[in-house]
Amino acid sequence: MQKPNHLTPEEVRCRTEEVLAAHAGLEGPLLPILQALQSGFGFIPQEAVPQIAEALNIGRAEVHGVITFYHDFRDAPAGRHVVKICRAEACQAQGANALADATLAKLGLQWHGTTANGAVTVEPVYCLGLCACGPAAMVDGQVVGRVDSARMDALLAEAGA
């Protein structure tokens, strides 16, 4: 993922233009547009907001409101890898709280924090649908079940935390 300062306003404008064009025919296109931008940039650049607003004929505040409503959207890049740990009840019944506490303590992070080397961002997630094989986690979109502390250490080491 790129750092925001590596993006020129021109790059943001061009990419946003492409994404807007690709979603022109959809009914209710705003979420797919934001998802496409985030998958390209790793976050949603502030500069894209007025451009989206103009193309969809809605207010900038409305675009901003949508971006800030959803947990998935970021206004700055995450670490190179995102580790999501399930906090929901079924995983709690299988020891998720202890796993999460130990992981955050080991990395010296709070939820949503990123390690100092920029390798890993740790986020809570409320259910991955792996409720019969918890505690569950997801590393960059790859699901992992029955995560114990040894497994978590291995995942973090692999991610370079």
Added chain:
Amino acid sequence: MRVYVPGDAAARALGADAVAQAVQEAAAARGVDLTLIRNGTRGMIWLEPLVEIETPEGRIGFGPLDAADVAGLFDNPANHPKALGLVEALPWMAQQTRLTFARCGVIDPLSLEDYAAHGGLSGLRRALAMDAAAIVAEVTQSGLRGRGGAGFPTGIKWETVRGAVADRKYIVCNADEGDSGTFADRMMMEGDPFTLIEGMIIAGLAVGATKGFVYLRSEYPDAIKVMGRAVEIARANGLLGASVLGSRRDFDMEIRVGAGAYVCGEETSLLNSLEGKRGVVRAKPPLPALEGFMGKPTVVNNVISLATVPVIFERGAAFYRDFGLGRSRGTIPLQIAGNVKRGGLFETAFGLSLGEIVDNIAGGTLTGRPVKAVQVGGPLGAYFPRAKFDTPFGYEEFDGQGGLIGHAGVVVFDETADMLGMARFAFEFCAVESCGKCTPCRIGAVRGVETMDRIARGDADAIPLLTDLCETMKDGSLCALGGFTPYPVMSALTHFPDDFATTRKAAE
């Protein structure tokens, strides 16, 4: 040699990809002509990765496997230490009534031929020969109710949309399965996606809608991939498009991905999200059936409701209706999760008692400690103590015991569970996920966390305050998020008072 290694997310989370690769390598090394199929899961998650080998007698299972176990599948399958015998004969499978999930784990999820060979499309073919009113009547007669949790009769919802006059109507599938302890939607979409597509087409025929959406949560990347591919295949084979199966009836659909908001599982919030807005709840009326997506009449149904429609048309409404208990007709895919010996999906007629489910089917806790509490119906469902284990699994039956069946998730906790902590978590979750539109939910959830902390510190005066707050949230919230958060909270307080009292004494 035909070998099945599940591609379901739960199986993959337990190492199925490495097993699949080992199977391919072992076959290549031995010069075996291999057909490897990445099926869905059978739902026996404790046995995943569950590998199956096709034999003239049936499919033989091996599990849970890791890559090191694979060589034995080729060299000495009869004496493999993880051989399970015929998969269909395993008690977990043999005890079920798999109607909605009949094909899940059996077929190649993305093979339309395999789908049709196992009864797929026969429901749709029958529906194509019926008029809209007759299709709706069939669903009404089946007794099918919303499997998302609300339990509203599906036929009545469809009839409302059918009767509405508009230039466009929509079918929206709610695949925002955010409830902890539930994974039936995910399993269906990953293991048998054409069933959902078929159900949505039938819904479209019934109400006169030509466009469908699946609103699928972003936490399910595997399901998103499979559903997206299934829609492409359906389109390329004339199942979707301008002439469904050559009938000159038009229906097409899109997969839309959520953005990590639990509240978007609430239908009006989902519709706002689909329109590209903040996922805030809409006041009802108007009903989505009359003014839904883009203000047009819209059927919003859960994945399992829609995926059950094909079997109703294939076998007939009466066949389906004859299963069940009281006003809960047909089958329900129980999702057994948390601290259990045997976790997974178990489809059965309504009516099993909670105790049978927890003690017999799930086999008690994995840790071997006594069961303390069972949360049924997701994070907004009540915690049931053992004293209520005779409650039969049905909409009214659970309601009568101060609970709800929701999306049929059953999460088991052993005696180490801290129920005050679980009650606090319910408020914390509500505060994180509240859409913010109504005050009881937005403010109440935050005050709830603070009140729980007072109780934890030993402040007995906070308990009446908690009860009062729960009353306010229950009566005053716009949707089930704020309105049902009191279920886990009050059930924890009512059935497990020791967890609240002990803390109080300790602090004194």
